[in-house]
């Protein structure tokens with residue numbers, strides 16, 4: 001069993017391609033960010049939604065979950081800044097990350113991912129169907145200095161971090177899920193059961 005795990009829902013992006021805040025788009029009547037909360041909450045001891053000051057009031061209106069904003073010095077630097085911010089906030093050994101734009105993610109998928117967490121790795125992420133998903137997985141707090149160094153250098157890409165540390169890639173031979181579970185919404189077009197803020 002993992003020694004204490006915090007959850008981080010990354011919701012500080014600008015949703016430029018989507019055209020309205022992705023966290024508040026709906027799938028089958030439920031906010032995208034709420035889908036992530038439902039999937040992650042049962043697996044973690046504490047949960048943070050990590051967002052941007054411009055979305056803070058909206059989140060506070062819509063949920064009782066803890067909402068924090070990216071550390072000011074790294075704001076605007078993407079998901080890596082969000083992970084760093086949650087690691088600073090919590091004492092948990094592991095931070096399990098999820099994006100706010102994967103509306104088909106399930107509690108079962110997260111439980112499965114969690115079962116592959118292993119202290120002999122620094123990072124455990126999904127690589128189902130040949131596609132590495134750096135935002136679906138767990139990061140050990142022992143890598144916080146590496147993360148901060150990358151952020152200080154403006155080196156924001158998740159894949160750079162993955163190259164630096166030991167990673168357990170969990171894939172569909174470890175456990176199978178239907179592919180759309182890992183589908184993240186960048187454009188508000190593909191699926192009939194998605195409703196964006198603009199259409200409400």
Ligand SMILES: Nc1nc2c(ncn2[C@@H]2O[C@H](COP(=O)(O)OP(=O)(O)OP(=O)(O)O)[C@@H](O)[C@H]2O)c(=O)[nH]1
Nearest residue numbers: 010011012013014015016017050078079082099100
């Ligand atoms: N906390 C935090 N989350 C972020 C940041 N940038 C992106 N995210 C989140 O990371 C996930 C994946 O990011 P993207 O798919 O690029 O989403 P986005 O940046 O909102 O959308 P685009 O503006 O179209 O790139 C989404 O859940 C975003 O909300 C950031 O700077 N801070």
Ligand SMILES: [Mg+2]
Nearest residue numbers: 013014015078
């Ligand atoms: Mg982006």
